[in-house]
Amino acid sequence: xxxxxxxxxxxxxxxxxxxxxxxxxxxxxxxxxxxxxxxxxxxxxxxxxxxxxxxxxxxxxxxxxxxxxxxxxxxxxxxxxxxxxxxxxxxxxxxxxxxxxxxxxxxxxxxxxxxxxxxxxxxxxxxxxxxxxxxxxxxxxxxxxxxxxxxxxxxxxxxxxxxxxxxxxxxxxxxxxxxxxxxxxxxxxxxxxxxxxxxxxxxxxxxxxxxxxxxxxxxxxxxxxxxxxxxxxxxxxxxxxxxxxxxxxxxxxxxxxxxxxxxxxxxxxxxxxxxxxxxxxxxxxxxxxxxxxxxxxxxxxxxxxxxxxxxxxxxxxxxxxxxxxxxxxxxxxxxxxxxxxxxxxxxxxxxxxxxxxxxxxxxxxxxxxxxxxxxxxxxxxxxxxxxxxxxxxxxxxxxxxxxxxxxxxxxxxxxxxxxxxxxxxxxxxxxxxxx
Numbered sequence: 001x002x003x004x005x006x007x008x009x010x011x012x013x014x015x016x017x018x019x020x021x022x023x024x025x026x027x028x029x030x031x032x033x034x035x036x037x038x039x040x041x042x043x044x045x046x047x048x049x050x051x052x053x054x055x056x057x058x059x060x061x062x063x064x065x066x067x068x069x070x071x072x073x074x075x076x077x078x079x080x081x082x083x084x085x086x087x088x089x090x091x092x093x094x095x096x097x098x099x100x101x102x103x104x105x106x107x108x109x110x111x112x113x114x115x116x117x118x119x120x121x122x123x124x125x126x127x128x129x130x131x132x133x134x135x136x137x138x139x140x141x142x143x144x145x146x147x148x149x150x151x152x153x154x155x156x157x158x159x160x161x162x163x164x165x166x167x168x169x170x171x172x173x174x175x176x177x178x179x180x181x182x183x184x185x186x187x188x189x190x191x192x193x194x195x196x197x198x199x200x201x202x203x204x205x206x207x208x209x210x211x212x213x214x215x216x217x218x219x220x221x222x223x224x225x226x227x228x229x230x231x232x233x234x235x236x237x238x239x240x241x242x243x244x245x246x247x248x249x250x251x252x253x254x255x256x257x258x259x260x261x262x263x264x265x266x267x268x269x270x271x272x273x274x275x276x277x278x279x280x281x282x283x284x285x286x287x288x289x290x291x292x293x294x295x296x297x298x299x300x301x302x303x304x305x306x307x308x309x310x311x312x313x314x315x316x317x318x319x320x321x322x323x324x325x326x327x328x329x330x331x332x333x334x335x336x337x338x339x340x341x342x343x344x345x346x347x348x349x350x351x352x353x354x355x356x357x358x359x360x361x362x363x364x365x366x367x368x369x370x371x372x373x374x375x376x377x378x379x380x381x382x383x384x385x386x387x388x389x390x391x392x393x394x395x396x397x398x399x400x401x402x403x404x405x406x407x408x409x410x411x412x413x414x415x416x417x418x419x420x421x422x423x424x425x426x427x428x429x430x431x432x433x434x435x
Contacts, residue, residue, distance in 0.1 A: 001174045003098040006051045014067035016163045020121035025058040044353035056105050068100040072108045113142040117151050123160035169359030170373040182260040183404050183415035186267045189213035190419040195433040199248040203228040207242045214258040223264035224355050226256035234398025235383040246273045264355045266377050267416045268402030275430035277423050280393040284382050287319035288399045291380040299412035304367035309347035312380040316343050348377040374407040
């Protein structure tokens with residue numbers, strides 16, 4: 001993205017703060033075992049405001065009449081660059097990312113008491129890291145020690161997330177361009193997985209097909225651990241072992257999306273391993289698809305956040321009654337939440353830099369209204385675990401269908417539409433794998 005995008009975000013945050021100082025660190029590097037590290041991934045809030053991907057960095061935004069942004073980052077180090085690769089250093093980072101100032105990260109503790117002195121408030125990641133909270137408290141206490149010299153300490157410590165979450169929940173055009181690309185890559189990976197699925201292949205082999213397609217098209221990583229669940233394992237909502245074997249006559253549920261330049265896609269498709277739905281499998285798949293269609297139709301500006309979920313629940317509940325998996329009337333099944341025996345999760349969540357992205361779902365006690373620029377998932381499901389009272393023909397069937405949906409000025413745009421979804425589309429796509 002152009003650096004102007006990040007500069008405007010920083011200016012917007014400074015204006016929302018009015019007075020005070022915000023301090024937003026990036027994520028630390030994490031040790032995997034001994035001296036090996038997990039692949040590094042920056043903090044989403046920090047990246048949203050900076051575009052800077054290096055570890056050991058922090059952003060300070062000073063609000064007021066003359067707002068400014070200061071990056072603290074690693075110094076240049078020619079010897080470390082031989083081992084770890086290029087690092088910007090303060091001066092190059094200041095120029096490349098449009099900061100007003102840049103300093104070495106080793107100067108942060110010395111500079112912060114000066115920067116927060118005589119300021120009304122400090123905005124930080126409250127409660128995210130106890131060590132970081134203690135560090136902020138230490139800076140405030142240093143300023144308090146100067147009170148007899150007429151220096152005032154901040155009177156309030158506020159959660160900067162409250163301001164940033166509201167900024168992040170509406171995506172700008174530059175964010176949507178990345179998210180559309182991430183959605184297209186993920187849809188292509190699901191198409192590849194459908195063609196690769198066959199009886200007696202391992203779930204992890206299909207996972208490898210997904211990961212290959214992600215990376216082949218420039219995505220840096222999966223946005224979350226992929227779920228590749230065949231047969232009854234599809235009834236486990238967060239199954240990630242992916243070590244089972246695909247069997248003829250079973251369904252395969254894949255929940256997988258890539259991360260591209262920090263932004264996530266989140267996509268689920270369920271399809272038959274052998275390329276043809278059985279009668280009961282088709283019935284459950286078509287029910288979930290009908291619920292998703294109703295939910296997507298409920299996505300529009302000014303609709304309450306809960307509208308897609310309620311639409312999906314009504315369709316699923318009636319379908320479960322019609323299939324004699326539940327008894328009673330629709331109102332009763334919905335009111336008593338009897339449907340949760342087969343559908344126990346919500347229908348969606350925000351999507352963006354995080355898979356479960358920033359943003360409140362309720363405001364002042366009521367569901368917030370959807371607005372253009374919001375991106376959410378729509379993902380109803382039906383999970384029929386074998387047990388008492390479950391007809392044998394449905395036992396062990398798990399289906400989820402998930403798409404990434406943008407709220408537009410007039411309704412909804414399905415970003416992940418390129419992944420086959422209807423039974424006819426899936427069977428046609430999979431039928432061509434042997435051609």
